[in-house]
Amino acid sequence: MTMPVRPYDAYAPATIASRQVAEIVEALRRDIVSAAIPPGAPLGQEALAARFGVSRMPVREAIRHLEAMGFAVTESNKRTRVAELSREDLIDIYEMRAALEPLALRAAIPHLTNAQIDEAAAIQASLAGADALTFGQLNQAFHMTLYRPSGRARLLAQVDALFNAADRYLCIAKSPPGQREKSDREHEALLEACRLRDVDGAAAVLLAHIGDARGVFEMLDWG
Amino acid sequence: MTMPVRPYDAYAPATIASRQVAEIVEALRRDIVSAAIPPGAPLGQEALAARFGVSRMPVREAIRHLEAMGFAVTESNKRTRVAELSREDLIDIYEMRAALEPLALRAAIPHLTNAQIDEAAAIQASLAGADALTFGQLNQAFHMTLYRPSGRARLLAQVDALFNAADRYLCIAKSPPGQREKSDREHEALLEACRLRDVDGAAAVLLAHIGDARGVFEMLDWG
DNA sequence: TAAACAAAAATTGGATACAGTTTTTCTATT
DNA sequence: AATAGAAAAACTGTATCCAATTTTTGTTTA
Numbered sequence: 023m024t025m026p027v028r029p030y031d032a033y034a035p036a037t038i039a040s041r042q043v044a045e046i047v048e049a050l051r052r053d054i055v056s057a058a059i060p061p062g063a064p065l066g067q068e069a070l071a072a073r074f075g076v077s078r079m080p081v082r083e084a085i086r087h088l089e090a091m092g093f094a095v096t097e098s099n100k101r102t103r104v105a106e107l108s109r110e111d112l113i114d115i116y117e118m119r120a121a122l123e124p125l126a127l128r129a130a131i132p133h134l135t136n137a138q139i140d141e142a143a144a145i146q147a148s149l150a151g152a153d154a155l156t157f158g159q160l161n162q163a164f165h166m167t168l169y170r171p172s173g174r175a176r177l178l179a180q181v182d183a184l185f186n187a188a189d190r191y192l193c194i195a196k197s198p199p200g201q202r203e204k205s206d207r208e209h210e211a212l213l214e215a216c217r218l219r220d221v222d223g224a225a226a227v228l229l230a231h232i233g234d235a236r237g238v239f240e241m242l243d244w245g
Numbered sequence: 246m247t248m249p250v251r252p253y254d255a256y257a258p259a260t261i262a263s264r265q266v267a268e269i270v271e272a273l274r275r276d277i278v279s280a281a282i283p284p285g286a287p288l289g290q291e292a293l294a295a296r297f298g299v300s301r302m303p304v305r306e307a308i309r310h311l312e313a314m315g316f317a318v319t320e321s322n323k324r325t326r327v328a329e330l331s332r333e334d335l336i337d338i339y340e341m342r343a344a345l346e347p348l349a350l351r352a353a354i355p356h357l358t359n360a361q362i363d364e365a366a367a368i369q370a371s372l373a374g375a376d377a378l379t380f381g382q383l384n385q386a387f388h389m390t391l392y393r394p395s396g397r398a399r400l401l402a403q404v405d406a407l408f409n410a411a412d413r414y415l416c417i418a419k420s421p422p423g424q425r426e427k428s429d430r431e432h433e434a435l436l437e438a439c440r441l442r443d444v445d446g447a448a449a450v451l452l453a454h455i456g457d458a459r460g461v462f463e464m465l466d467w468g
Numbered sequence: 469t470a471a472a473c474a475a476a477a478a479t480t481g482g483a484t485a486c487a488g489t490t491t492t493t494c495t496a497t498t
Numbered sequence: 499a500a501t502a503g504a505a506a507a508a509c510t511g512t513a514t515c516c517a518a519t520t521t522t523t524g525t526t527t528a
Contacts, residue, residue: 039321090313098262114399121344176337300513
């Protein structure tokens, strides 16, 4: 299964009106997540307009979306810059994930169909051997597939945003050996609990899974 | 104590670059929260530009911020409309508040100074007799004052956004008699637990407080 | 009278233009 | 040679303009 161009709707809290803007946002999101454009780097409107072959107007829109996603920061009259990464932010992201994702999963399981569980399983299967950027997207898709039946728009949007935020850290972290396998096992356990419609069991597995993922990042050493 | 013009920073997840845009956002936020502009009403760029005496450009920026806040919805090439309210959304908001606010409070208490607690107490004292719109802002300020020392930027931004979202419902709900008094007592209990630096106690009070607030809204009857 | 269709008006997304601010570069001074 | 300051270049925020789409209005037809 090859990863199609990711529909922006998959992670957009607010839908993006214009296709053009959506493409710019997606391109920049990838560049920022992969650190091709590193933290602190300037995102000049004119330079981006030239790069994408459009006027500054759609670029401005895109930048606003990146700001809303927490990927960029702008001070008045100054050039937008890629948001910095920090240990505190990482902790923030994982505490919020741990608080919100079980909520989404619990609300989703009663509405979860077998087809949806199979869909998640298919994504999990396609996850083998993916590079960090693709892994992040597929992992996100896997989880969101299980949460989406909850129908909680606001909650889903926030969880999605947290995955995006975590992606940036995931891409710079070097996973210890065996991490992927561990994650795989946890995903399988999660699927199994979902198949049994075991709400408490699934929530417990999920919480442990999130905690584990956080543990990986804790290995990053910075201030 | 009269309510000063609310600094946009107080609730902006991403800082707004321009003062002009910030003022438009704030004016529209008030109108939407108070339902002066009701759910579903169109927010035409030209009409707003005329109202604020500026070109459409800053209005467009402001609208994008309102979208990011969940206050407005835009479909491609169509006029932006004020976001609808729904029972599901309200549940969403309160479940998220219940999940996130205790996190913020627990992280904040170890850093909370007596001065900050006094500040919150002062806000609580100024709350008497306020109309719904002002009450919402002061209530938000009270809580955020207690959470801010946590230093968790992302978490704080999200909690703040949830308060804003809840405000819209608060303004259309008719509180049952005694609700304000009950809220007052809970705020006092919260302050007391903070003064004692009783993390678990404060979190418990807070959780009950949020649950109570939700109960008020459940009285609204719709679909 | 109500529905369907067509023309007109209004509105949005994007391009271009300009004023004010920031950033860079260059020069002069210690 | 390093620093301070001034001039130049670059960039952002806002205004204005244009093409494309949507919304409204008015007319015709069943």
